[in-house]
Amino acid sequence: MNFDIIEPGIYPELIYPPYKSTVKRGPTRPALRLDARAPVTGNIAATPSLILPHDMDLTAQGDAAPLGEKIVVTGRVLDEDGKPVRNSLLEIWQCNAAGRYRHKKDQHDAPLDPNFNGWGKMLTDDDGRYRFVTIKPGPYPWGNHDKAWRPAHIHFSLFGNVYAQRLVTQMYFPSDPLFDYDPIFQSIPDLAARQRLVSRFSLEQTVSDQMLGYEFDIVLRGRNATPMGL
């Protein structure tokens, strides 16, 4: 990540004591400057053959429909000039409707759903647009502090042209009452930047009587950049 081009306040504090684990893992020395030639190696071949149909429909990965509220999430990946970022590989992961990840480290006392894995991947189209169908994730406790519950969110990973450009962020849902109490959300200093992590409800993207639609655009750089590193 080139820290020279980051607008102040958009990215989360690397050491933010209310978010406890950042105290141990946050860097205490200045960032190293990478060899400019390094990112040209290990090019990611983002080809359509990487993506299977059920990768973009997380409700179609089991033998039956998963429990919970089916939703569609879509948006555009844009550069700092508002131009579409095409053929970009996005990965997503999330917990199920009850707030449980399919992961051995998640021991939250909530049920797993045999029909929900919670991960997917897709490519952006010529307009920079991505789209996937899923179940609205639930909030979950994470032990950071007393009554620490994460607002419902979906994790996003964006690969650039090469692995060294990978960015990660989280998408939230409108009007979540947990925003004010979540140190991960609060670790982004700039209020407007924080709000850019919140998807917006879209009647246009809502699919008839099947599922509600949410829009979430991702801007990679510049004054309107989406906060990354969450």
Ligand SMILES: [Fe+2]
């Ligand atoms: Fe999470």
